[in-house]
Amino acid sequence: xxxxxxxxxxxxxxxxxxxxxxxxxxxxxxxxxxxxxxxxxxxxxxxxxxxxxxxxxxxxxxxxxxxxxxxxxxxxxxxxxxxxxxxxxxxxxxxxxxxxxxxxxxxxxxxxxxxxxxxxxxxxxxxxxxxxxxxxxxxxxxxxxxxxxxxxxxxxxxxxxxxxxxxxxxxxxxxxxxxxxxxxxxxxxxxxxxxxxxxxxxxxxxxxxxxxxxxxxxxxxxxxxxxxxxxxxxxxxxxxxxxxxxxxxxxxxxxxxxxxxxxxxxxxxxxxxxxxxxxxxxxxxxxxxxxxxxxxxxxxxxxxxxxxxxxxxxxxxxxxxxxxxxxxxxxxxxxxxxxxxxxxxxxxxxxxxxxxxxxxxxxxxxxxxxxxxxxxxxxxxxxxxxxxxxxxxxxxxxxxxxxxxxxxxxxxxxxxxxxxxxxxxxxxxxxxxxxxxxxxxxxxxxxxxxxxxxxxxxxxxxxxxxxxxxxxxxxxxxxxxxxxxxxxxxxxxxxxxxxxxxxxxxxxxxxxxxxxxxxxxxxxxxxxxxxxxxxxxxxxxxxxxxxxxxxxxxxxxxxxxxxxxxxxxxxxxxxxxxxxxxxxxxxxxxxxxxxxxxxxxxxxxxxxxxxxxxxxxxxxxxxxxxxxxxxxxxxxxxxxxxxxxxxxxxxxxxxxxxxxxxx
Numbered sequence: 001x002x003x004x005x006x007x008x009x010x011x012x013x014x015x016x017x018x019x020x021x022x023x024x025x026x027x028x029x030x031x032x033x034x035x036x037x038x039x040x041x042x043x044x045x046x047x048x049x050x051x052x053x054x055x056x057x058x059x060x061x062x063x064x065x066x067x068x069x070x071x072x073x074x075x076x077x078x079x080x081x082x083x084x085x086x087x088x089x090x091x092x093x094x095x096x097x098x099x100x101x102x103x104x105x106x107x108x109x110x111x112x113x114x115x116x117x118x119x120x121x122x123x124x125x126x127x128x129x130x131x132x133x134x135x136x137x138x139x140x141x142x143x144x145x146x147x148x149x150x151x152x153x154x155x156x157x158x159x160x161x162x163x164x165x166x167x168x169x170x171x172x173x174x175x176x177x178x179x180x181x182x183x184x185x186x187x188x189x190x191x192x193x194x195x196x197x198x199x200x201x202x203x204x205x206x207x208x209x210x211x212x213x214x215x216x217x218x219x220x221x222x223x224x225x226x227x228x229x230x231x232x233x234x235x236x237x238x239x240x241x242x243x244x245x246x247x248x249x250x251x252x253x254x255x256x257x258x259x260x261x262x263x264x265x266x267x268x269x270x271x272x273x274x275x276x277x278x279x280x281x282x283x284x285x286x287x288x289x290x291x292x293x294x295x296x297x298x299x300x301x302x303x304x305x306x307x308x309x310x311x312x313x314x315x316x317x318x319x320x321x322x323x324x325x326x327x328x329x330x331x332x333x334x335x336x337x338x339x340x341x342x343x344x345x346x347x348x349x350x351x352x353x354x355x356x357x358x359x360x361x362x363x364x365x366x367x368x369x370x371x372x373x374x375x376x377x378x379x380x381x382x383x384x385x386x387x388x389x390x391x392x393x394x395x396x397x398x399x400x401x402x403x404x405x406x407x408x409x410x411x412x413x414x415x416x417x418x419x420x421x422x423x424x425x426x427x428x429x430x431x432x433x434x435x436x437x438x439x440x441x442x443x444x445x446x447x448x449x450x451x452x453x454x455x456x457x458x459x460x461x462x463x464x465x466x467x468x469x470x471x472x473x474x475x476x477x478x479x480x481x482x483x484x485x486x487x488x489x490x491x492x493x494x495x496x497x498x499x500x501x502x503x504x505x506x507x508x509x510x511x512x513x514x515x516x517x518x519x520x521x522x523x524x525x526x527x528x529x530x531x532x533x534x535x536x537x538x539x540x541x542x543x544x545x546x547x548x549x550x551x552x553x554x555x556x557x558x559x560x561x562x563x564x565x566x567x568x569x570x571x572x573x574x575x576x577x578x579x580x581x582x583x584x585x586x587x588x589x590x591x592x593x594x595x596x597x598x599x600x601x602x603x604x605x606x607x608x609x610x611x612x613x614x615x616x617x618x619x620x621x622x623x624x625x626x627x628x629x630x631x632x633x634x635x636x637x638x639x640x641x642x643x644x645x646x647x648x649x650x651x652x653x654x655x656x657x658x659x660x661x662x663x
Contacts, residue, residue, distance in 0.1 A: 022050040026089040027080070027107040031242045032320050033195045034095045035183040035327035041244025043093045048110040055079040057106045061113060061126075062148045064102045065168070070156040078102045101152045101193050105171070108199040109150060112234065116207050119424035121546040123506050126210045127164055128542065148206055152193040158332055160192040161656040162205035164216075169202045170657075174331070182330020190331040197235040197325040197337075204231040205656060213541040213562060214433045214587060216654040218639070219632045221355045222436040224654055229362030232324055233369055233423055236341050239321045240416035243409065249321050250405045250412070255381060257412060258342060258374040261316040264309070322370070339363055341370040348471030356639070358659060364470050365437055369423065371466035376457055377415045381408055418459070422447055428546065429487065431617045432562040432589045434628065438474030439616075441467050445485045446614070452551070487614050493529055495609035496522045501557050501596045504547045516540055523563045530590050531619035536565045557596035559610070564589035565620050569629055571642045582646030584636050586629050590617030 024047040036042040055077035056064045066075040078099035080090060090107075091100040116124055126145035149168030157172040171193040176184040184190060192198045205227060208215055218224045240246055252262040309315045320326065323337035330336065343363040344350050354360040384407055388400075400408075422444050429443035441463070448460050455461075460482050467473075468480065477484045498518050500511045507515065519540045527534055543561040550556050568583040593614040619625050636642055636652070645651055 024048060025050045025080070027103055028089050028091065028093055029104050029107050030093050030194055030196065031245050033197075033325070033327035034093070034191075035330065036320065041242065041248065044242060044244065045089050046107055046111055048107055049114055053080050057102065058147075059106075059110070060147075061124075062106065062109050062150055064106050064150045064152065066098060066102055066152050068153040070153075075099070075102075075153070080106070095189075095191065095194065098153065101191060105150050105152050105193045105199055108196050109148075109203045112200045112203040112238070113207070115234070115238065115420065116204075116424055119421040120211075120428070120544075121425075121548045122504065122544055124207055124210055126206060128210070128213075145206075145210075148203075150193075152191070158190075158192075158328070159657065159660050160198050160202055161660040162202050162209070163657060164209065164653075165650075169206065171198070171202075176331035177333050180333050182327070182335075184327065184331050188331075190327060192328060195325050195328055196238065198328060200235040200238050201231040201324075204234040208427065211427055211542075211544070212430075212432060212435075214564070215435060217433070217585070217587075217652055218635075218654055219434045220436060220635055221358075221361060223434070224358035224659065225361035226365065226435055226437065226440065227362070227654065228358045228659075229365035230423065230427075232339060232362060232366045234420070235324060236322070236366070236370070237416050237420040237423075240413050243413075245320060246409045246412060247405050249319060250408050251400050253319065255385065255400060255404075255408050257319075257321055257377065258370075260319055260322070260340070260342075262319055264316045265313040339366070342367050342374075344470070346371060346466070346469035348469065351471040364472070365440070368466045368470045368472060369419065369463070371469070372459070372462035373415060373419045375462045375466070376419075376459055377412055379457055379462075380411050380415060384408060384411070422451070422459075425451075428544070428560040428591070429593065429614065429616060430591065432541075432564060432591050433587045434618055434632070436474075437467075437472045438476070441472060442474050442477060442485050442487055443616075445482060446487045449482070449486050487616055489613055490615045493526060493612040493615065494522075495611045496594060497609050499559065499594065499610045501545045501559060501610075507545065515543055519543060519561060519563070530563065530615065530617070531621055531625075532563075532565050532588060532590075533567075533620040536567055536620065539564045539566070558613075559592075559594040559596070561592040561594060562589065563592065563617075567620075569633065571633060571637065571646070582642075584633065584641070584646060585649075585652055586632060588618050588620030588625060590615050592616075 026045050026047055028043065028045050030036070031042045031044045033042075051059045053059050056066075057078060057080045058064065064077070066077060067073075068075065075098035078091065079085065080103065085091065090103045091097060093104075094100050113124060126148050128144050143164065145164065145167045147167075149166065151166070151168060151170045153173055154170035155172045156174060158174040159172045160170065162169050171191070173189055173191045173193075175187050176182075176190050178186045181188075208227060208230065215223065215227065249257060249262065253259040254263075318326065318336040322341035323329075324340065325338040326336060329338040339359070340363075344360075344367045346367075350364055351361070384404060388404055425447045426440060426443035429446050430439050444463060445460055448455065448463070452459065464480065464482070464485065473480065474485060479485075496518065498514070500507065500515055502508070502511055520538060523530065523532070523538045523540065527538075532538065541562045541564055543559055545557065545559050548556045548558075564587055566585055566587045569586040570583050591614070592612055593616075594610045595613050597610050598608045618628065641652060
């Protein structure tokens with residue numbers, strides 16, 4: 001008898017029909033956002049991993065909950081498993097139907113999760129509340145997030161943010177400015193859930209919070225800046241998976257993808273009558289002088305009046321590949337997107353400005369990574385340009401032929417995947433607390449040496465130079481060289497016995513409990529070597545088995561482990577005049593990179609236990625710890641965190657809602 005699946009009444013059971021399960025699901029989305037219309041292939045179909053869905057849509061890791069708090073109503077949930085929507089790749093893109101909003105937010109969130117899982121070599125999970133810090137009886141806590149909830153219309157506000165308290169992400173909607181609103185109607189509704197960049201940015205916050213337990217504790221200016229910068233990196237790198245938009249941008253920039261503006265459709269004035277052009281420009285100039293209302297965003301892109309556009313086809317559009325959240329930025333009065341991949345020029349001064357502005361500081365990190373990315377891309381593209389120029393062509397002024405654009409697009413996509421994987425894997429090689437940009441630089445160089453020891457295209461040199469030009473250094477490295485910046489391997493710690501690595505599908509609850517006990521036991525026995533306090537308790541908030549295929553084709557298994565110690569340090573020593581000042585959490589800990597045991601072979605008759613390859617962290621004892629504690633105390637005081645309910649753990653947690661009010 002043919003049966004229906006419990007979760008989807010429209011789909012017949014694949015077991016009953018003896019049919020294979022699809023590997024992917026196709027869904028229509030906006031490649032950029034609604035303001036771009038069909039420009040540059042803006043309406044596209046993305047492929048995301050298949051999973052059975054209930055209306056919402058609700059899957060294994062994410063659930064869309066469409067409650068409009070302003071209008072106090074639920075919108076009907078979309079059923080993406082309905083046979084008509086399956087046949088049509090979901091609903092057609094539209095701003096008017098909340099069900100498409102639900103589809104868009106699910107599709108981009110799913111793709112972002114897939115990007116991280118491919119890069120990290122494991123399944124991700126969301127925030128766990130000190131999962132392995134105590135006994136097995138503390139298995140489930142109210143702060144654990146098992147399914148991330150996505151709220152497309154959570155509030156009427158120009159904001160969107162990740163909220164651990166809400167166990168999800170809240171997306172706002174708002175009215176565009178009445179003037180200088182860009183490609184929006186004055187006062188129209190703008191939905192943050194229809195921006196690919198904003199969705200990817202917010203999901204990345206949730207992913208990082210699941211990977212690193214204490215990266216939401218802003219202990220220095222770089223912590224929140226890293227959160228913001230890394231979330232922007234994920235959103236921007238995803239642009240290079242949009243093939244049609246990428247091809248169009250390559251052809252309109254002559255292959256130089258870092259150009260801020262695209263070539264205008266009608267930028268060649270050679271065939272135009274000079275007298276007619278002069279007449280038109282004179283008329284436009286007269287109108288501009290008589291009314292400031294005629295001025296528009298296009299005016300800001302042209303320094304000389306004679307170069308200002310006469311018709312729309314002469315307007316140079318902003319390069320969508322390097323702009324972040326274009327509609328959101330324009331609707332709030334900016335000339336283009338909220339931020340840019342190359343928003344800060346290469347100089348060593350900006351890192352010392354606006355120290356407490358996470359978005360500005362994060363933009364420096366983004367610019368450093370994308371400087372290196374575009375440099376490597378141009379180096380790889382140089383061979384193609386040389387072949388093209390051999391025929392007497394100019395790669396800048398001439399329209400690139402389709403085959404060359406295709407080859408450049410392949411190169412750009414492959415380079416973007418490589419750089420995103422470097423950045424994502426680098427999180428595993430960072431200290432578990434108190435992260436700095438210098439730590440991230442060391443991590444990304446170490447990962448690059450693991451992934452590509454030869455580095456024929458100079459990826460590491462490009463990264464080091466881009467970071468150096470922006471004043472990003474590592475205080476823990478003795479030299480600014482590849483060898484010195486890479487974390488040194490540790491060969492002095494004993495192996496960790498009885499560690500279970502499981503499979504790429506993850507560990508069972510029993511295996512998790514077993515590993516938690518084994519890791520706590522090993523850490524307690526090696527406190528001195530890890531420079532941890534001999535008396536404070538030790539917790540193991542997370543450990544992640546990872547599986548990567550190396551260049552030689554062999555599978556490499558390892559485990560990333562967080563080991564943490566915590567104490568409460570006093571503010572009173574620094575500000576005795578304020579007796580009500582309380583305490584703040586001061587932590588130490590290490591990230592361990594543990595290689596899986598080598599199997600038996602004809603040359604080695606026994607298994608070798610898992611060995612610790614890298615120890616990356618912050619010590620609890622010694623001069624470095626005292627300096628770090630004082631720096632953290634001073635930073636918290638400067639942020640006003642010495643006052644208030646310092647006993648509340650949330651007091652020292654990042655509030656992304658407040659952080660994103662200015663976006």
